[in-house]
């Protein structure tokens with residue numbers, strides 16, 4: 001079946017709600033689950049190009065707002081063109097960025113840039129909800145997002161367009177999904193879901209709309225409603241990626257890697273951010289974690305000792321970034337493997353056993369058992385949490 005959004009998803013293996021698959025865009029195929037590494041506005045060309053290339057990263061993202069207003073000398077456009085020869089490129093609209101700024105984007109503005117850069121996935125211009133706003137005001141935003149989808153589909157002659165839906169409850173989600181279905185003439189083969197990140201961060205007003213558990217409920221609800229649809233979750237990468245994959249997400253972003261490397265953060269699978277050098281109020285690597293790091297096979301750890309990662313030099317920053325991106329890209333490969341083997345549930349419990357997300361994982365597991373995805377709650381759950 002052909003689709004106006006030029007995105008086609010094939011599901012391969014299912015394990016609970018987690019699945020592997022392949023998303024076909026107008027340009028290439030993308031294996032899922034997948035992670036998109038966000039480009040940074042502050043770091044230079046060489047740094048970002050090196051880190052993503054040496055790790056064979058599969059996907060990266062940039063956003064139209066940054067490119068239109070913060071890429072004065074065109075350096076990032078050059079970086080995008082070079083990276084896109086070997087990696088998939090998702091171009092977000094920047095709707096989230098514009099909510100806090102004076103400058104407003106238009107659908108044409110965003111699309112012409114996406115068209116010029118020939119991105120693999122062009123994300124439609126959307127308007128994220130505000131948990132503190134009234135229902136009416138959020139409903140207006142949902143309607144404006146839907147109108148933008150119609151507008152971009154009318155001018156699109158080539159690209160793969162990702163529709164974005166928002167909603168804090170079933171009623172709002174049902175409304176957005178029904179309208180997207182009306183616009184396309186069929187259920188969407190792919191959607192992005194926005195407005196969830198503030199709930200994960202426990203930002204102001206998030207409790208009002210259900211908080212962190214609402215993120216789990218939302219994903220499970222969409223997944224049940226549209227079992228064959230590719231589902232991207234905006235902004236929810238890092239350790240959270242395990243949990244949302246468990247709930248059926250196929251794709252997520254990881255935008256913090258440049259900043260984190262700058263702060264001195266070292267990441268390990270399933271472990272929250274750690275620092276090498278001791279300073280007040282921050283978590284340093286334990287002896288056991290240092291041992292794990294010594295076993296790391298990334299291009300930086302293979303060549304340099306831990307002391308080279310420590311200081312404020314640009315070289316140390318580069319090493320940290322290479323290591324961190326390696327961790328997340330290789331974790332994606334492991335996630336796919338464990339889904340294929342039917343061991344993803346064990347994998348995610350193991351990865352999150354010491355994480356702040358462990359109670360939320362237990363909540364998600366309970367919901368999945370209730371829905372029949374698994375026969376009973378995870379057997380070793382008490383040993384873990």
Ligand SMILES: [Zn+2]
Nearest residue numbers: 296298301323
């Ligand atoms: Zn490493």
